[in-house]
Amino acid sequence: MSSLCKQGQIQQAVDLVAEMELKNLRIGPEVYGELLQGCVYERALHTGRQIHAQIVKKGAIFAMNEYIETKLVIFYAKCDNPEASNSLFRRVRLKNVFSWAAVIGLNCRKGFYQEALLGFREMKENGLLPDNFVLPNVLKACGGLEWIRIGKVVHGLVLKLGCGGCVFVASSLVDMYGKCGEVEDARKVLDGMPQRNAVAWNSMIVGYVQNGLNEEAIDVFYEMREEGVEPTQVTISSFLSASANLGALQDGKQGHAIAVICGIEMTTNLGSSLINFYSKVGLIEYAESVFSRMLEKDVVTWNLLISGYAQIGEVDKALNMCHLMRLENLRFDSVTLATLMSAFADTRNLKLGKEGHCYCIRNNLESDVVVVSSIVDMYAKCEKIGCARRVFNSSITKDLILWNTMLAAFAELGHSGEALNLFYQMQLESVPPNVISWNSLILGFLNSGQVNEAKDMFLQMLSLGVQPNLVTWTTLISGLARSGFGYEAILTFQRMQEAGVKPNVVSIIGVLLACINLASLQIGRALHGYLIRHSLYLSIPIATSLVDMYAKCGNRDQAKRVFDMIPDKELPIYNAMISGFALHGQAVEALALYRCLKEEGFKPDNITFTNALYACSHAMMVSEGLELFVDMVSNHNINPSIEHYGCMVSLLSRCGDLDEAFRLISTMPYKPDVQILGSLLAACREHNKIELEEYLSNQLLKLQPDNSGNYVAMSNAYAAAGRWDEVKKVRQLMKERGLRKIPGCSWIQVGEELNVFVAGDKSHPETEEIYTTLALLLMEMSFR
């Protein structure tokens, strides 16, 4: 009977005992104990219950036997039946270490860590000392709750009891410290272990990965190899996770090879880790091949491939995988939807985004904050801020990332007041902001032109001890540059380097933008030199910014040289060069390049058309401009933006065809903005339309410019019309809003402003001041 129990043939054992009973043989309590143990091995809940019933029938001598009572508690606990286990346990008079271990272990497995620790306390209060079986569970509970203080007390107890030498206990200590974020203590425990098995090493690797210390995880993996400990699935899985997070191609590939060499079984878990690794390092074909060779796949496996496709913008493939997943009778979970929503956000696909949102509502996935964040972000990126806000408000739980998502949405739009409210609100609701929250808040002010407020927030952030990161610096640099504070942007770039932060692509682009705003060819050249000296690869985004910088700072030849140097051009660099030609009044070259990019197989976008139309406007090429406009609408299906209309209005009014310009304005689906009214006004005096000038002048003053560029356009328009009082008013308004007097001027803008003011009333004090500043600027850039 004993051997039957141990061999896992519990039913035969039960039958044998029944036969013995029929023959009236004496059966002691220990027999039932063994039967129950057999049920524990096989997790045979049903059989065990029948045995329990027989025990009860045999009366108190059996049912109240300490050994049997303990076995019953253990049996129900191991079969994950907390109700039965707990109620029996409460009735046990003599609670021993074994039954305590079973109950604590059950609570642990069920994730009831607080209950597990309460049990542990009660056990100690009853004078029982924990053993090697209880301690790992207690430590797991501490780790799960991240209760480091209790964890340390238990560590002390481990040492006092002399259990430190047990690999189970020591491994659990490593795991506990890792889960509590104390990786150094985990490492100390690992180093102090006389012998380390795979679990101990694995716990350390996992600890590092879970705390974002991926390099350390990789180092520990190689240490483990040097010690000759065979890796397990857990080892490889976690190692691949670290490699994926770092994009460490060689390490991850080696991990795959080691798994094959060591003959590690390809489980769903391991396969999923491989798919994750390969898709994160951009080898989606490898991920696909692992996927196709996996025999069993679960939701995680499918989600990973879907996420792989989503990350490279292959939304159709991702959706196709979803379809296939459904055919396999697997249900989408919150991870599937969060991944999809993020892809819809990136591709600005409102239609699919809404469908996804509906799916979440129907399937109760909106209870997951991560899903809510992805929905809010999708609506925000699709320019539906109202929907984003409603979804945000309706979420019961709000974590830091959800707050940050909403904050970023307002920041993007420059709704700095709303962003600030949210920033206070989150703190009232006990969610402390992190560096990302601060960055968004600063961006919100910069995007609304409130430069002083942005700088103030940066100082507040520093004084509260929040460390600015690379994004903070680049937000400031490009924000200052865009707001016309080019000089401060460059100073910030220097401060960033002094703070020990190395410039990256985004910061270089930002500081080149600052050169454009200062019209400083000198600093721009210096930066170009810096890039060459540090042998920074001229990536297409940087080359595009360089072309833009040279063109806008007045060196069109150098712009063309950089442009010609780049082998595999993309549309943005063509756009920058076209804009460069347009700025220099070289409409013929601009249009030639436009035809060239079409021949190269590129599809011109709305920016291409804005620049090409701008070129036509400058050169007063009416028929070419109209042709482009028609081409854009009918052949390229581009909805003309207000900028496109602006170029056309400017072109028509410069050519004196104000009637046609007005006709166009009356048909466009936008309210005329500063640029449009400005270009009409600028043309009035030259074409002798005094009444119209009066009317436009009043209309223009009613508009509230939302950025410094529009203020400049407004002041230029008034200047061109010779209306100096209005110029003064606009400049005063700018002063009140803390905006720069000469904001965002490129070389061409400087030239334009200069011409305007030279042609105007030089005796006007405002004019004099501006003239001097401009002249200095022009000298600085060695204007010929």
Added chain:
DNA sequence: ATAGGGTTAG
């Protein structure tokens, strides 16, 4: 005793 996937900022 240890393991795989998703959301936010320039």
